[in-house]
Structure formats: structure tokens, C-alpha cells
Amino acid sequence: MEIKEQISRWRLILGQESDKRLSGMTDLVLTQEQDLMDQALASIYNRTELGGFGDQGSGRGAGRGPSNPQISRWLGDVRTLFDKELVTVIQNDAVTRCGLKQLLFEPELLENMEPDISLASTILMLKDQIPKRSKESVREFIKKIVEEINKLLEQDIRRAVTAAVNKRKHSPIPSASAMDFRMTINRNLKHYNPDLKTIVPEHFYFFDRTSTTAANKWTIILDIDQSGSMGESVIYSSIISCILASMASIKTRIVAFDTNIVDLTEKSDDPVDLLFGFQLGGGTDINKSIAYCEQFIENPAKTLFFLISDLYEGGNRAGLLRRISDLKESGVTVISLLAIADGGKPYYDEQTAQKLAGLGVPCFACAPQLLPELLEKALKGQDLSQFGKKTKN
Secondary structure, eight states: OOHHHHHHHHHHHHOGGGHHHHHTTSOOOOOHHHHHHHHHHHHHHOTTSSSSOOOSSSSSOOOSSOOHHHHHHHHHHHHHHSOHHHHHHHHHHHHHHTTOGGGGGOHHHHTTSOOOHHHHHHHHHTGGGOOGGGHHHHHHHHHHHHHHHHHHHHHHHHHHHHHHHOOOOEESSOOGGGBOHHHHHHHTGGGEETTTTEEOOSOOOEEOGGGGSGGGSEEEEEEEEOSGGGHHHHHHHHHHHHHHHTOTTEEEEEEEESSSEEEOGGGTTOHHHHHHTOOOOSOOOHHHHHHHHGGGOSOGGGEEEEEESOOOOSSOHHHHHHHHHHHHHHTOEEEEEEEEOSSSOOOOOHHHHHHHHHTTOOEEEEOGGGHHHHHHHHHTTOOOHHHHHHTTO
16 A cells, blocks of 8 residues: 555544644645545544534534534435445444434435444334334334344244254154155165166155144244343344244244333234334343243243343342243253344343353353354254354354
8 A cells, every 4th residue: 555545544534633744744635535535524523523514614614503414415425435334333423422313313314324233223212202204214224224134144044943943753654744755765766776767665754743743843932131231132133033933833932021021922023013112221120021931831841042131130130040940940941142243242240140151051142143053053952052152252
């Protein structure tokens, strides 16, 4: 990289205040595109200007309040000038630094916003304040996030669950409707008759029809903490819940809690509706939520219980630990997900996490891309201790 290009980049990073120092190193002249970048960045990062989104006369003047048309143009400039990854960072900084939360509900602004899970979490926390004119725009914004996460996870989750659940047992009892054609053909390929041009099977294989009954289906319960710190995890959990609920081979329950409990299972047909069923914020009563979920455990050995929470218990922590211990002893597979997030160190109650780990409950944060693998291993009854270490790498 040439020295002039390096200095130009440092100029964009450091802002207008660095002009004098950097111009002494070389003839510093920003290109037209770099000048637009500089103005877009100065709107939120120039500490000498209050808010940055002011009157248009000076280009970067400090006004007394944001101008919606100007912010719309600014968002358009940012999306044009910067890579997608940088756009989401700049958008989030604009919201937090310049007090633009109230403007997230302006329809023309939402249309220009790059889909981002952090902004989606903010919107869901403020959803009760959304004006009528913006509700459809907000739903469309959330829908974009849902579609992106679905593309990332849906096929892998379906494949993982199918691989784990559809490993059906075989039966010696013959039944034409229960024949395992794939295994029958594979095991009898050596008996191909060239004269007849067909396979003449010596042995037929049949599925055990009792293994597909409702009583033998896996039940997956997602008990989701909807306190304000769990926004990103709530979004991922909701979309995963809807994918699981759409699979006939398993039964899925979706429960949200803070100090109250909301059963959202009936909303699992539409992940956007499900997300709007959450009430982000408030306290936490994990023990109470687990007590509610216990009623859905019909066959403990075929139940997978996900507690998705930072484990900060505002209720009865001793009762919480007893309930988890009882679930484990009954045969339920219990997993504590401290967060479902793309990166960063999770914020959680380390003492409670250690006590759960002492009960044999895996406790770790999980990147969304690893969830299909986690599901498959859990449904197959495999050891998750190494998987927990994997999530820390």
C-alpha cells in the first residue's frame, strides 16, 4: 500500500482534527469518495459537533435536532460507501452516540437500514412504542433478519435433527408398509442376477413401526430468558424454535420468561409473530419457568430441555438447582445456553453456572452456526463436554 493511501486512511480514521499533522507528511488531498466518507463518519464520530446531523449549510454543522430527510440520505451514503460489515457497526454507533432510537421507527429510515441483529434487538425492546404508521416497516425490517438467519441455519438444523431422530430401529416382523427399501437394496447388491437384470434379495429389512409412534417422539423444550440482556439470544432462539416446530418428527415447546411466563408455542408458525410475542426487559424467575415446563415432559429419556439464560436468578436459586437436578435424575437431557450470539464473551452468573456444571449440565455460550451440531449430538446422547470447549475456541 502506497504511503499516500495509508495516510489518507489514517486521515479518515482520525478525522478533520488531524489535517495539520498529516498534511506535513505528504500532499494530503482526499478524493471525492473519501470526502463523502469523511462527512458520513464525522456525523457521528466528530466529538466537537453535537449529534452531527444538523443544518446542511456547513455540511457538518451542529444543529439542535436530527433532520429525518438528512438522516435518510446519510444512511444511503453509508450503505454506498462502506462494506456491509462496517455499515452495521456505523449504524449501531449512530443509534447509541446520537440518540437516534426514536428515529428507528420512521418508515423511510427503516427502509434504508442494513439488517442487523443488534438493531433488531433494540427495536423489539421498544416495540410497545412503535407508532401505527411504522408498524409495517418494523415488521419488514425484522422479517429481513429472520430470512437471513433462516438461510444460515434452517437446512443444517433439519439435516441434524433428521440424522439423529430418524435412525429408526428394525424389526423381524415383516410388513410391506414398513420395509426399509434402502437397506434391503444395499445389503443385497451382491445378489444381483445378470440374467434377470434385477436383484434377488436373500433378506428383507423392516422398520420397527412402534418407534415412530407419538409416545416415542423426542420433545424439545426451549425455555427462553426474555430479560433485556438476552436480546440477541431471543432472536436466534425464536427462529430455531420455529424451524424445530415445523418438523413433524419431534414435538417442540417454546416458553418465554422474566418474572412471568408466556407460552409461545402457538405462535411458532411465524417467527416474526413469535418475536413480537416476547417482552424484552424485566426481572428473572428461572425456577418458576422450569416448574411450568415440567408439565410437558412425558418421556424424560426422550426430552431435550434447553435453558437459554444468563442464569441471573431473581427467584429461588436453590429451588432452581433442585429442579434441574430432578430433571437430570429423571433422564431428561438438560443443556444451559448462556447466550446464542455471533461473538464476544457472554455475561452470566458464574456461580450458578458452576453449580449447574457440577450437576452434569453443560453450560456454555454457543455461536448460531454450531447449533445444528449441538442438536444432533444431544439427540444422539453423545458427550457434550468437548463441545463446550469447542465453543470457546
